[in-house]
Amino acid sequence: xxxxxxxxxxxxxxxxxxxxxxxxxxxxxxxxxxxxxxxxxxxxxxxxxxxxxxxxxxxxxxxxxxxxxxxxxxxxxxxxxxxxxxxxxxxxxxxx
Numbered sequence: 001x002x003x004x005x006x007x008x009x010x011x012x013x014x015x016x017x018x019x020x021x022x023x024x025x026x027x028x029x030x031x032x033x034x035x036x037x038x039x040x041x042x043x044x045x046x047x048x049x050x051x052x053x054x055x056x057x058x059x060x061x062x063x064x065x066x067x068x069x070x071x072x073x074x075x076x077x078x079x080x081x082x083x084x085x086x087x088x089x090x091x092x093x094x095x096x
Contacts, residue, residue: 012058 055067072078082090 051068051070053066054069055065057065057067059065
């Protein structure tokens with residue numbers, strides 16, 4: 001029985017690490033082409049990229065804690081998007 005828990009936990013951790021590797025944003029050293037089609041108007045804000053996951057904690061009760069971090073400069077507006085059915089859990093666990 002103990003071996004089953006150990007193997008199950010190991011598979012869960014490997015699955016989580018695999019998902020994080022697949023979802024990690026990849027950087028490219030190639031410069032984007034500079035032409036008129038790629039230039040956005042000066043007053044339009046750039047599309048926001050999702051924040052990377054900075055910390056993951058898995059508790060023995062089956063609860064996972066996923067932390068994202070980022071910096072806000074000036075009076076930047078931050079929108080939090082989430083599915084409507086998750087609002088109860090989100091409000092219970094939200095920390096700023």
